[in-house]
Amino acid sequence: xxxxxxxxxxxxxxxxxxxxxxxxxxxxxxxxxxxxxxxxxxxxxxxxxxxxxxxxxxxxxxxxxxxxxxxxxxxxxxxxxxxxxxxxxxxxxxxxxxxxxxxxxxxxxxxxxxxxxxxxxxxxxxxxxxxxxxxxxxxxxxxxxxxxxxxxxxxxxxxxxxxxxxxxxxxxxxxxxxxxxxxxxxxxxxxxxxxxxxxxxxxxxxxxxxxxxxxxxxxxxxxxxxxxxxxxxxxxxxxxxxxxxxxxxxxxxxxxxxxxxxxxxxxxxxxxxxxxxxxxxxxxxxxxxxxxxxxxxxxxxxxxxxxxxxxxxxxxxxxxxxxxxxxxxxxxxxxxxxxxxxxxxxxxxxxxxxxxxxxxxxxxxxxxxxxxxxxxxxxxxxxxxxxxxxxxxxxxxxxxxxxxxxxxxxxxxxxxxxxxxxxxxxxxxxxxxxxxxxxxxxxxxxxxxxxxxxxxxxxxxxxxxxxxx
Ligand SMILES: Cc1ncc(COP(=O)(O)O)c(C=O)c1O
Numbered sequence: 001x002x003x004x005x006x007x008x009x010x011x012x013x014x015x016x017x018x019x020x021x022x023x024x025x026x027x028x029x030x031x032x033x034x035x036x037x038x039x040x041x042x043x044x045x046x047x048x049x050x051x052x053x054x055x056x057x058x059x060x061x062x063x064x065x066x067x068x069x070x071x072x073x074x075x076x077x078x079x080x081x082x083x084x085x086x087x088x089x090x091x092x093x094x095x096x097x098x099x100x101x102x103x104x105x106x107x108x109x110x111x112x113x114x115x116x117x118x119x120x121x122x123x124x125x126x127x128x129x130x131x132x133x134x135x136x137x138x139x140x141x142x143x144x145x146x147x148x149x150x151x152x153x154x155x156x157x158x159x160x161x162x163x164x165x166x167x168x169x170x171x172x173x174x175x176x177x178x179x180x181x182x183x184x185x186x187x188x189x190x191x192x193x194x195x196x197x198x199x200x201x202x203x204x205x206x207x208x209x210x211x212x213x214x215x216x217x218x219x220x221x222x223x224x225x226x227x228x229x230x231x232x233x234x235x236x237x238x239x240x241x242x243x244x245x246x247x248x249x250x251x252x253x254x255x256x257x258x259x260x261x262x263x264x265x266x267x268x269x270x271x272x273x274x275x276x277x278x279x280x281x282x283x284x285x286x287x288x289x290x291x292x293x294x295x296x297x298x299x300x301x302x303x304x305x306x307x308x309x310x311x312x313x314x315x316x317x318x319x320x321x322x323x324x325x326x327x328x329x330x331x332x333x334x335x336x337x338x339x340x341x342x343x344x345x346x347x348x349x350x351x352x353x354x355x356x357x358x359x360x361x362x363x364x365x366x367x368x369x370x371x372x373x374x375x376x377x378x379x380x381x382x383x384x385x386x387x388x389x390x391x392x393x394x395x396x397x398x399x400x401x402x403x404x405x406x407x408x409x410x411x412x413x414x415x416x417x418x419x420x421x422x423x424x425x426x427x428x429x430x431x432x433x434x435x436x437x438x439x440x441x442x443x444x445x446x447x448x449x450x451x452x453x454x455x456x457x458x459x460x461x462x463x464x465x466x467x468x469x
Contacts, residue, residue: 003041003043003044003045004044004045004047004083005040005044005045005046005047006047006051006055007047007048007051007052007054007055007056008055010031010040010046010047010052010055011052011055011056012424012425013034013039013040013424013425014027014030014031014034014056014425015419015424015425015426015428016400016425016428016429017030017402017425019400019403019456023058023062023066024062024063024065024066024069025066025069026403027056027058027062027063027066028066028067028069028070028073029402029403029406030402031046031066031070031075031086032070032073032075032406033402033405033406033417035075035086035088036088037405037416037417037420039419039420040086041086042086042087042088043085043086043087044085044086045082045083045084045085045086046067046076046083046084046085046086048083049063049064049067067084070084070086071084074087075087075088102409102412102413102414103412103413103444104412104413104414104441104444104445104448105414106413106414106415106416106433106434106437106445107414107415107416108309108434109246109247109305109389109390109391109432109434109436110305110309110390110434110436110437111280111305111306111308111309111359111362111363111390111436112362112436112437112438113307113308113310114306114307114308114348114355114358114359115358116348116351116355117307117308117311117344119347120307120344120345120347120348121340121344123343123344123347124340124341124343124344124346124347125340127343128339128340128343131339131343134339136336136339137335137336138167138336138337138339138342139166139327139330139331139335139336139337140166140167140323140327141165141166141167141315141337141342142167142339142342142343142346143162144346145167145342145343145345145346145349146162146163146165146166146167146315147162148346148349148350149162149165149167149301149315149317149349150162150164150165152349152352153289153291153299153317155353156286156288156289157288157289157292158288158289158291158292160317163320163323164317164318164319164320164323165315165316165317165323166315166316166318166323166326166327167313167314167315167337167342167345168313168314168315168316168337169312169313169314169334169337169338170302170304170312170313170314171274171275171276171300171301171302171304171314172198172202172314173314173333173334174300174301174302174314174315174316175198175199175202175239175272175274175300176202176205176333177316177326177329177330177333178237178272178298178300178316178318178326179202179203179206179208179237180206180329180332180333181322181325181326181328181329182236182237182270182272182298182322183203183206183208183236183237184236185206185207186207186209187208187209187235187236187237188208188209188210188211188233188234188235188236189203189208189209189210189211189235189236189237189238189239190211190212190213190226190229190230190233190235190237190238190239190269191203191210191211191212191238191239191423192212192213192214192215192221192239192240192241192245193212193213193214193215193422193423193426194215194247194248194393194418194421194422194426194427194430195212195239195241195246195421195422196241196246196247196274196421197416197420197421199239199274200423203239210423211229211233211235212229212422212423213225213226213228213229215245215248215250216248217248217250217384217393217395220250220252220253220256221250221252221256221260223256223259223260223263226238226260226263227259227263230263230264230266230267230269231263231266231267234267234268234269235267235269236269236270237269237270237271237272238260238264238269238270238271238272239272239274240252240260240271240272240273240274240290241273241274241275241276241277242256242257242273242275242278242289242290243275243277243278243287243289243388244277244278244280244281244284244386244388244389244390245277245389246276246277246389246390246391247391247393247421247432248384248386248393249384249386249387249388249389249390249391249392249393250386251284251287251387251388252287252290254287254288257287257288257290257292257293258293260290260293260294261290261293261294261297262293264294265294265296270296270297270298271290271294271296271297271298272297272298272299272300273289273290273291273297273298273299273300274300275289275299275300275301275302276300276301276302276304276305276314277305277388277389277390278301279305279306279352279355279356279359280305280306280356280359280360280363280388280389280390281356281360281387281388282360282363282364282367282386282387282388282389283360283364283387283388284387284388291317295319296319298316298317298318298322299316299317299318300314300315300316300317301314301315301316301317302314302315303345303348303349305390305436306352306355306356306359307345307348307355311341311344311345311348312338312341313337313341313342313344313345360388363388363390363435363436365439366435366436366437366439366442367385367386367392367435369435369439369442369443370392370433370435370442370446371383371385371392371435373442373443373446374392374394374433374446377446377447377449377450378446378449378450378453380396380397381394381395381396381397382394382395382396382397390434390435390436391432391433391434391435391436392432392433392434392435393430393431393432394430394431394432394433395429395430396429396430396431396453397429398429399429399431399453399456400428400429400456401415401417401418401419401427401428401429401430401431402417402418402419402428403456404417404431404449404452404453404456405417407452407455407456408448408449408452411448411451411452412448413444413445413448413449415431415433416432417431418430418431418432433445
């Protein structure tokens with residue numbers, strides 16, 4: 001059965017969809033972007049033309065023309081009596097395939113593999129024979145690796161024992177496991193706005209009611225909004241990225257950590273701190289993990305950014321009783337983490353301070369190259385230089401980044417438009433631009449952006465509406 005998106009919900013998702021060209025084309029383009037980056041699923045039934053024209057305050061002719069364009073371009077199928085259904089032709093599903101085959105994939109904030117990766121795998125291969133007597137279904141993680149992860153928390157000032165750690169196939173898997181266990185139908189989840197898009201996907205997949213509070217370049221974490229949401233809605237979980245937040249690159253101050261931990265404790269909300277980016281420190285310095293302020297917090301970690309995404313090793317740090325519940329639920333999702341990768345990961349976790357140091361230096365160079373290129377070629381874009389993380393969160397001022405992403409794609413550059421990081425179409429004028437890529441790729445990407453941004457253009461009808469983030 002196809003799901004139906006109501007006119008009101010579609011109007012919310014569309015956000016600021018208008019651009020300088022004809023309205024029907026802008027509307028069709030925006031619906032196409034929502035489909036391609038996964039905010040509307042293939043198979044979703046669009047509202048009747050009359051309903052959408054009412055919700056958007058447009059003539060029915062404009063909506064009909066937009067639907068007709070989508071149909072002509074192969075994105076909409078109409079069956080008499082059952083309305084119009086979105087279709088994703090070929091391989092275009094989600095932002096991952098949005099860049100499929102594109103020479104410049106800036107849809108992911110990635111790092112190049114740590115130079116010691118191959119050596120870690122080689123050492124793992126030597127160790128493997130000793131594990132071949134093991135049944136191979138490892139649902140909690142190899143003792144050595146869990147021990148090494150626990151030590152790394154102790155080194156950061158958060159006392160941890162190996163039985164508070166479960167190894168997973170990455171932080172995304174960790175978040176899915178935590179969510180499936182902690183979340184019950186009808187409960188609310190609090191997120192930062194903007195936030196990590198696949199966290200939104202995870203919460204949507206369990207039918208969570210998602211609430212948000214702003215994180216901005218200038219103001220940091222809006223604690224007043226956060227505490228209001230916590231008090232009003234008592235969400236079961238709050239998903240936070242306290243260190244080098246994706247996409248803004250911001251880090252919570254110590255008072256912000258203390259405040260959020262105390263506010264969540266008062267309402268019984270479990271803090272889930274995603275630390276996937278926490279060790280990507282360029283020039284910030286050490287801060288205590290959120291878990292230091294919230295004993296019940298759950299922390300997600302990963303080697304995906306600090307070492308290599310292809311390793312697919314992450315973990316959950318949680319109170320033992322929570323891990324026991326997650327372990328009970330885990331077989332419904334997967335039957336364990338591969339051993340060879342865990343053996344390689346153990347080598348790398350032992351060397352985490354070295355990895356972090358080397359990554360920090362490398363990222364500094366790339367961040368500075370990208371900010372320099374942008375200052376030269378797109379001087380009107382407001383770029384705050386983050387002190388860590390993997391990406392710039394750019395306020396373009398006037399450019400529709402959904403339109404920019406479509407135009408960039410035609411030039412071989414994959415981008416994720418700003419609204420993918422928010423709820424209800426927010427951040428249309430924002431762009432996340434990762435800087436972990438090859439320098440040559442950074443150059444090519446900025447050259448394309450400089451060329452097409454004036455073509456996509458400032459929208460004379462819409463002045464910047466995104467001052468508050
Ligand atoms: C904040 C955040 N959490 C989780 C992930 C996924 O991490 P992993 O590759 O370990 O699954 C990412 C990757 O982009 C991320 O940025």
